[in-house]
Amino acid sequence: MFAPQGIAVVGASRSPGKLGAVLARSLSGFGGHLALVNSRDETMYDSVRAAAAAGPVDLAMICVPASACSAVLAEAAAARVRAAVVCGGGFAEAGGEGVDHQRQLAKIVAETGIRLLGPNTSGFLAPHAGVTASFVPGVAEVRPGRVAVVAASGGVNHALAFLLAEAGHGLSLAAGLGNAVDVTAPDVLDHLADDADTAAVALHVESVADGPRLVASVCRLSARKPVVALVVGQHDVGAFAASHTGALATSWRTTRAALAQAGAVLVDDERELVDAVGALSVTRLPPGADPGVGVVTAQAGPGLLLLDDLRGRRARVPELAESTQDTLATLLPPLTYQRNPVDTGRPGPELGRVLATVAADPGVDVLAGYALHEPDAVDLPGALREASGIPVVFGVGGTGPAVTATRLALLDAGIAVAADPRGVAAAVGALLGDARRQAVPPALETRDQAPVVAAGSYDEHQAKQVLGRLGVTTMPGRACANRAEAHAAFDAVGGPVAVKILDAAILHKTEVGGVHLGVASHAELDQALDRLPGARRFLVEAMAPPGVDLVLGARRDPVFGPVLLLGLGGTTVEALADVAIRLAPVSLAEAAAMPGELAGRALLSGWRGGPELDTAELAGVAAGLGDLLVANPGLAEIEVNPLRLTHDGLVALDAVILSKEADDAHPDQ
């Protein structure tokens, strides 16, 4: 499909403005056999068969109304054409008859094996092959290059292709998937893993049909080249999104978490997508958990914007080594800041040596720089040539063709460029994210298999026994069936205790008066037992020491399967929706990174004399929970709430295990 020897445009037209006409024009630069097909136009072939008889046809661009597409597709398949694109809309996204039209296309794909891109897309660009199989004008001007775009939407595919072109990047491939009846994002990603022309991939996601398949493809691809992902739908866009693709919206958070775990670098908007994938297509850091950034600026003000932005991305900008600072002192006037950032004052011929000096600092793994374009004062490409050895991102401020030429010269020299400090920061952020991703390999360590447990109902005590088998700490306690057992338990555990009803059917024990805390004497125990609502079994458990409450859960996501969720406890945090997500099973390194993603992470680092989280301990608990869900298909959900961080480590204070049947029986859950 992406490297055809011949293309047939079916429904080609000579009326400007018509899809078929624009497409024929877009393809006019194609060097292979280009066959225009329209049975009502004598100057064209009257069928795909006729076109294929005249020369090789590997790809059919189908520009006929939705109702006629399946017949053309069948005709193409019969003529041994191996791939087709249906550009127009009017299929599943339109509802009604469109659903049938789409089903027809799927049927022919299944029967004939022809590969189909679309429907409801605006095609693809493969500039190296000279194929601009798109009806959007201007695409023929997009240069061949090293960035690939895989976009859910044809419109976004083109928007990104043009933004990349404006930023000086050429493309290896840009494909918009549309309704993705046959060719899906994973298909194109798999293709790109082996595509020698592609150095970095931009992935745009609206919804995910097959989560595990997408994750597997991104894993494979990101092991070979960087993948930058933009996921739409942070906010409520469901109704419009559904109308667009006919698919249900996938959870934005879960999709992002899954893609990151599969090795993708995440960005928040299309501008940063361009900054990120553009930078990663020309340079890349080796794996590293926390690489150091050296900042060199020819003007202090933009340097300050850059530093502020880098700090916001949690980039480490370390103080330079003394020897580095000594060398810089010989190069720069004393008035400038030289510890990192390094401010050269005015740009001058010494810039090259300054850059080389900072690049050689043992703590610096990547250079971030900015200068206004002042060719009389400094030859930027020449200066940057001196800073070889580590990746460089450089911002060049200015306007006009000379500035553009300088930026392109830097790109050609393997230096990532930007027009402004934010662009530099976004590119550096992407390089760092990519280095961090590489340092956390997605492969799982070998570890003990999770226990297989019975499906069915679990009360708190039973759930905690399962946690115990995973090595999760709980408070000493006993399940009791009567008052005598409770008093014996009180003596064994030692007061004060918590007294809690045990009933798998009661999910909110506190709300029904089923929890009594701080029970300090036998008399209080009797009072507490009197007040438990019709309890047959109850738990007498030692009170936990104070600490910071977390919530850790394992659930089944309808798209991605088992996922882990970590948040801070309490209503406030819930209202802020501050949660870290991972697919299960999870590697210990991945799980250990979860708390660092929480906005409230400061609370876990000894805030005001409080306890400090051992991320390895948390990782063990989280991985265990995930493993348990994976090993037990009958379980629907496990939640430890709260999982308390104490000065002695993590303690599970309450736990819920829901089986799939139980889950169905509690629709409010």
Place this chain on the structure above:
Amino acid sequence: MFAPQGIAVVGASRSPGKLGAVLARSLSGFGGHLALVNSRDETMYDSVRAAAAAGPVDLAMICVPASACSAVLAEAAAARVRAAVVCGGGFAEAGGEGVDHQRQLAKIVAETGIRLLGPNTSGFLAPHAGVTASFVPGVAEVRPGRVAVVAASGGVNHALAFLLAEAGHGLSLAAGLGNAVDVTAPDVLDHLADDADTAAVALHVESVADGPRLVASVCRLSARKPVVALVVGQHDVGAFAASHTGALATSWRTTRAALAQAGAVLVDDERELVDAVGALSVTRLPPGADPGVGVVTAQAGPGLLLLDDLRGRRARVPELAESTQDTLATLLPPLTYQRNPVDTGRPGPELGRVLATVAADPGVDVLAGYALHEPDAVDLPGALREASGIPVVFGVGGTGPAVTATRLALLDAGIAVAADPRGVAAAVGALLGDARRQAVPPALETRDQAPVVAAGSYDEHQAKQVLGRLGVTTMPGRACANRAEAHAAFDAVGGPVAVKILDAAILHKTEVGGVHLGVASHAELDQALDRLPGARRFLVEAMAPPGVDLVLGARRDPVFGPVLLLGLGGTTVEALADVAIRLAPVSLAEAAAMPGELAGRALLSGWRGGPELDTAELAGVAAGLGDLLVANPGLAEIEVNPLRLTHDGLVALDAVILSKEADDAHPDQ
């Protein structure tokens, strides 16, 4: 300074690369009297006096070493030159002798009245006057236009000027302030208020020397034209920032709050600054608390990115009226989404009528649109001409000169443009922010004067009595000096009660065991009194009902003076630094907007059956606290923590009033 008849370049040079040479070249387009001064070059004037004798000289551009600048400045003043720019560095920001050089400049300014821009700046551009008083090449290519830039840094001034030029905007003025010995941001802002060429102002702030002066200037200016502000320093950049300007870093949050309250629209980075000020320079919404956005897109995918981004900016995208939808149904194929966003499917000649129809919807106050550039399918400028009557922001995707020309044509027609969905969303966000700002006038309503209270120490009871005079609700309680009074108070108040030590010297009562809650009987009261640490006075107070705890404080900011701070209570929120800030005195409308800025605002809107905040009630309490601080210069700080939101309204559960002396006595506060 900004519209001189004649300019002298002192220290002009013929060696390319030298400051004086570049500057002379930048000014070569100046139509007035341009006099090059260099006593060591026979082809130039040998003094400012000689230059001024040959023709009018209003402005001296001083390009000599720092140590020689003050002499040249004095010479210029003596030659009746009224304004000067010192471009070079080596002054206060460099420390050492530089501080003296800067002091010398200030002295001559004070003695002679000559106005001085800089030192340590890269000059200014006034394209309408043909004055490109900057040593950065390329500035001469910046077109005259309607956007003004006022930047703390010369480098940022140029970076912004170039970014604006790239986005198609011309400039009325771009001034970089540098060390701002004489001409400060407020001076330039005051100038711009009366500048007919300027339609919108971009303000870049690194630190603020005189908070009230800046606020007053922004207030005056924003009443006449939109001001968009970018404040640097969200993250820790203090050391580098100090090296840059020699000034202490101003609080980022407080500066942002002050500028917003003064009427500025805030942005987060330089790209959004360009989007925002560019849009506001061509179009503007009338005042409105929550204008409605109509979204029209020719491609669903980019439209989804746009909608997602708009929702993130809390833009309201209302469902279109039925009559609007009926009209759209006659214009568009049934497959497209038409409720808002409106997706036209493929762009076609009907786009103009679609835009006009959405623009005419009674709920739509501003149009946001996006289309790939497809001139064969639709004439965008023509289509957008049909949508007159309300402001429009339109994104045009594509690359190449034809696309640039289309964007410029739209700009000329008063339509804000962008290259991508994010740019459209940022521009719309700025228009909405500007409309909201206009709807909350900065003027204060007339209200009762705050009581004048004694300076000195306040214990909790005394502090609550002051709150009572402001009309703030507290729980019924009594200050007691002995056990008998306490028991009488218990009977009068009714149990359970809180018992708290009263001692103005103890700021953290709980930490010293000075607070006992839920005291339910006379016996428990005796126990509690026994455990109070050496109390001479204590408070017996009714227990408060449950609710959501807020923290409300009034403090004196060293730069801006009295400020109000509102946050949610509790450690978690503190760790998240989620706080809304206003300068005091504050209008009730401004104060009522504070809770809406909190990330955790959902907790104040009946979260899980909890109480709902009456923002007017909160505004009254906040305004009262601010007024109190303003009316009592002897007070340093007032904090109500917690201020509890209950189902019956707000209740102050604890209060601290610190006088300036007391503040000094407690350095840990």
